[in-house]
Amino acid sequence: MQFKDLKQQYHTLKAGIDRAILDVAASGVYVMGPAVVELERMLADYVGTRHCVSCASGTDALMLALKAWGIGHGDAVFVPDFTFFASAEAVSSVGATPVFVDVDRETFNINPADLENKIQATIREGELLPKVIMAVDLFGLPANYPAIRTIADNHHLLILEDGAQGFGGAVDGKRCCSFGDISTTSFFRPNRSDVTATAAPVSPTMMNGPH
Numbered sequence: 001m002q003f004k005d006l007k008q009q010y011h012t013l014k015a016g017i018d019r020a021i022l023d024v025a026a027s028g029v030y031v032m033g034p035a036v037v038e039l040e041r042m043l044a045d046y047v048g049t050r051h052c053v054s055c056a057s058g059t060d061a062l063m064l065a066l067k068a069w070g071i072g073h074g075d076a077v078f079v080p081d082f083t084f085f086a087s088a089e090a091v092s093s094v095g096a097t098p099v100f101v102d103v104d105r106e107t108f109n110i111n112p113a114d115l116e117n118k119i120q121a122t123i124r125e126g127e128l129l130p131k132v133i134m135a136v137d138l139f140g141l142p143a144n145y146p147a148i149r150t151i152a153d154n155h156h157l158l159i160l161e162d163g164a165q166g167f168g169g170a171v172d173g174k175r176c177c178s179f180g181d182i183s184t185t186s187f188f189r190p191n192r193s194d195v196t197a198t199a200a201p202v203s204p205t206m207m208n209g210p211h
Helices: 006-012 014-027 033-047 058-068 086-093 112-125 145-155
Strands: 051-055 075-080 097-101 129-136 158-162 182-184 203-207
Touching: 006 014, 014 033, 033 051, 051 058, 058 086, 058 158, 058 182, 075 086, 075 112, 086 097, 086 129, 097 112, 112 129, 112 145, 129 145, 145 158
Parallel strands: 075 097, 075 129, 129 158, 158 182
Antiparallel strands: 051 203, 182 203
8 A cells, every 4th residue: 555655746746756765975075964954954944943953763762872971780661552663662672671661542642640650550569760751752743742841850760752654743843853852763664654755764862852
């Protein structure tokens, strides 16, 4: 089943895409360089964050965020149980333990009530130290961040926003990828309906706030 027509999208945007490709080829700067710096600036401006850093994939973006916070063995990261497997894979890859949280039956985003229950249960069991809430935005709809932020602040937890399937969505004028202490997204083709695939997928990590 064809969900999007990339060929038609290319022909619609052909002049700008071809010009950008030729400019990079003429510069000889294929890794990092001014084109990447400009992309990072534009993405940060679009979502309203202070910084944006691009990397190889959405999974790498999640792992880099967790590593930047020093998350590892013995730490609990709370992950919705309805998400792409990379959300939990990134947690396991840094040595931490994903704790799965049920989702809201209306939005399919992480359920704040069950999140609170899972945090309390983890604290009672005493085997893992709660550290991070990984909220996943789905279908362009941000998770319930006011409720999630209240829970995170009460338990002194960080919020990692996985916005791979939410980029472009907004609530009350605030865009996906601006709600987390660190937020990530992905330009991998199945996640995107509004960008053109490039030779190498780029996954930005949006950083906001004191963390």
